Amino acid sequence: MSLRVALSFVALMFLSACALLQSQEKAALGPWHLPFEAAEVSQLLKGSYQDQEFVLNAALKMDEDRLLLLGLDQMGRRAFSLTWDATGVHVDRAVWLPDALEARYILSDLMYAYWPLEKLVAQGLVVTQDGTKRTIFEEGQAIAFITKEGTTQRWAGQTVIENIKRGYRIEIQSQQTGETQ
Template identity: 30%
Template sequence: MKMRICIAGLLWLLAACGNVPTGDEANRPMFAPGHLLNLPHPGDLGRAVEWSQHIIVRHDGEVFAFDGRISVTPDRFRLVGVDGLGRRAMGVTWERSGRVTATRADWLPAQVRPGAMLADIILLYWPADVLRRSLAGSGATLREVGNTRTIALDGVDILRIDYLTGRHSAAGHLKYRNTAWGYDIDVQSIEVAP
């Protein structure tokens, strides 16, 4: 049951309900179907950091959970995701050059989209001015009011992030709704020493 929960959570966090991506397509940072995020640089976050996260995904009345570890330096972003048994499910590396590579366990569904997870994380944590530049070519707009960040396409909100422990706090608690991919996420993050 735990493995099913972790696999399904990763599936819905990273995948749209559309075609199964292949090869490099799965690594493209899509934040919505057909909408590519122009990658900034990892260093545009503004600091080196490491986070340990517990993620709960809600989709279609089901709840899924898994754990992740994120490391960001000026030149590189790394993500490792593990299932409920502590097995490495996947890893994502994003280089300053813009190159995104991923590894994944054989038991993960083919629909898992590492690039979509990368796009989500950038939209959650990178500064607003960086995101506005990254979204400019996609037609999406970013709005921030208080502790909420919203991204809209054609005037329709598709992403909403509520930072529950302070304005855009990377450590703490946030809730994230992506109507474009159809999921809600609850993230508890702890910043650990880089």
């Protein structure tokens, strides 16, 4: 088997796996529906996974048509881009990003932290909220703890997400940069 044939086979397998991942995500989240007002948000994500520390800058834009989430590392390299639109969720991620930090996991955590409680419950999640603290449950077990510190405004201040299921902790500093009309 020539090197060209082998590389073509590997590329084909990689593209097939990506298509499978995207179709699984579409089935899990379905088409995009704006859960609250349109917004543009800048976020600094600092976290730890196992013994690794990470810092990402994220830009989040959501309007009637789609949600766009872009993550950059400290050197400005694209870690991931995620689009959620009428056809589902589409993800492009850098190979160097740790597996536990997949963009769809970060999207889920952002939903846990920022979506209105009634929208999460409508999706079948079991959620408790006590003031600025939320706990997300799966099969009776707590899988994530979210704490909003300093303010009750959705896109201001610090939010801490401890995702027990995935084994990481993220501190998010958010600032709304604009609204989309």
